Amino acid sequence: MKLLTNPLVMPIVFFAAAFLFIIGLLVMRRLRKQLTAADQSPRTSVDAPDFQLTAYHGVIQRLKERELEVQKLRREAADKAAASQNLSDAVLSNLTSGVVLFNNAGILRQANQAAKGILGYASPFGLHARDLFRGVTAVRKETGDPSDDTLPQAVETAARNGASYRRLEADYQTPAGQNRVLGITLSPVRAAAGEPLGTACLVTDLTEVTGMARQMRTREQLASLGEMSAGIAHEFKNSLATISGYAQMLRADNDPPTVRDFAARIVDETASLTRIVTDFLAFARPQELVSQPIDLHQTLEDCARECGVDLDTSAVPYGFSISGDPTALRQALSNLLRNSAEACRDQAPVKVVASLDSEGSATRLTLRDNGRGIPPDLMSRIFVPFFTTKSAGTGLGLALVHRIVTQHGGSIAVASDAAGTAFTLSFPAEKLAPAPLPAGIKS
Numbered sequence: 001m002k003l004l005t006n007p008l009v010m011p012i013v014f015f016a017a018a019f020l021f022i023i024g025l026l027v028m029r030r031l032r033k034q035l036t037a038a039d040q041s042p043r044t045s046v047d048a049p050d051f052q053l054t055a056y057h058g059v060i061q062r063l064k065e066r067e068l069e070v071q072k073l074r075r076e077a078a079d080k081a082a083a084s085q086n087l088s089d090a091v092l093s094n095l096t097s098g099v100v101l102f103n104n105a106g107i108l109r110q111a112n113q114a115a116k117g118i119l120g121y122a123s124p125f126g127l128h129a130r131d132l133f134r135g136v137t138a139v140r141k142e143t144g145d146p147s148d149d150t151l152p153q154a155v156e157t158a159a160r161n162g163a164s165y166r167r168l169e170a171d172y173q174t175p176a177g178q179n180r181v182l183g184i185t186l187s188p189v190r191a192a193a194g195e196p197l198g199t200a201c202l203v204t205d206l207t208e209v210t211g212m213a214r215q216m217r218t219r220e221q222l223a224s225l226g227e228m229s230a231g232i233a234h235e236f237k238n239s240l241a242t243i244s245g246y247a248q249m250l251r252a253d254n255d256p257p258t259v260r261d262f263a264a265r266i267v268d269e270t271a272s273l274t275r276i277v278t279d280f281l282a283f284a285r286p287q288e289l290v291s292q293p294i295d296l297h298q299t300l301e302d303c304a305r306e307c308g309v310d311l312d313t314s315a316v317p318y319g320f321s322i323s324g325d326p327t328a329l330r331q332a333l334s335n336l337l338r339n340s341a342e343a344c345r346d347q348a349p350v351k352v353v354a355s356l357d358s359e360g361s362a363t364r365l366t367l368r369d370n371g372r373g374i375p376p377d378l379m380s381r382i383f384v385p386f387f388t389t390k391s392a393g394t395g396l397g398l399a400l401v402h403r404i405v406t407q408h409g410g411s412i413a414v415a416s417d418a419a420g421t422a423f424t425l426s427f428p429a430e431k432l433a434p435a436p437l438p439a440g441i442k443s
Helices: 009-040 048-094 113-119 151-161 207-252 256-284 296-307 326-343 376-381 397-407
Strands: 098-102 108-111 136-140 165-173 179-190 196-205 292-295 311-315 321-324 350-356 362-368 411-417 420-428
Touching: 098 113, 108 113, 113 196, 151 165, 151 179, 151 196, 179 207, 207 256, 292 296, 292 326, 296 311, 296 326, 296 350, 321 326, 326 350, 326 362, 326 397, 326 420, 397 411, 397 420
Parallel strands: 311 350
Antiparallel strands: 098 108, 098 196, 136 165, 165 179, 179 196, 292 321, 350 362, 362 420, 411 420
16 A cells, blocks of 8 residues: 555556557557458468369360360261261262161162163162062073072071072072063171171173073074084985995995995994994983992903903092992093093003092092104194094094083093003092902902
């Protein structure tokens, strides 16, 4: 209390409080300035909602840019597809061959203008294969044999099994009644993954081509007939002249030995005429073949004995056989043996070799002589009917051999030089058949 009553205390307290007040004001003012400066300075952080919004806008922008790129790629792909389609349409429309596309159910979905013209339909779309090809009367394979399937069946098989049919030929009548010959090729159509989409059919008009081929065959047949007729007429003329001459001599000569000699010559000429007629009929009227296993070794020996030919069959193993017509093959082998025996020098035997080729696809039979060979300029004519270099030959022997071998599905080749001539007969391996061995012969 004494302190409070001291007159110096109050002024000191007053000045101290005033000083503290002033200090407080200064401090408050400084803090205010600092806060104001902080508000005016750049912000160094962003609160979470603003950051998420900015990121979202960035993603949207990138998606839009990606969409524009995709649209550009789509436009380019569409342009390429349109260009490819235009090119395909241009190619199909300008093809002279018809192109037809069937789906898996056999319904026609596409056909170019050429197909419409060949088949005779203005708008064939939606037709089934059996309706489109109902004008077909016959279908042939490439070999000329009848096809096992009709065209609708072939379309279905191609789509279902992936089978192809190449170079079929069909006799066809259009809806307008025009007769045509069509060339047909069927191919399965599959997607990139392998699933079947249908069958593509290539159609060509072979009417003119087949007509020209028929005319050519007719000309060739007429030419062959003319050549054969000329050969027959020549042979008959010579033989008849001989017979007539000897007959006139018989009438003027009463000597019995001379009569017998003339009569023998007339018999020989008559036999020659008979042989010509027989060979001609055998060549011009091919017989129907009856197939059965034939032992080559035994057949060759029988033919050699009947023809009086000395034969070397040491290279023909026992049990080596083919399947064929016994009569026809014996006739072919006999003709070859006679020709080879007549060509042999110093009465050498005809050598025969039988073997399988290296691939086992054919059996071969070679008959070789040691004659003087066939001149090169005559090699191309030896199988022509009535061509012969022999004074007493008919010219039908080798032609008949060629006919018989080809009828058995085989082929014949000739090699000739100054050391001799070899005829090689080849038969398909599937014609091979086991043959029983002769008694007393071991395999």
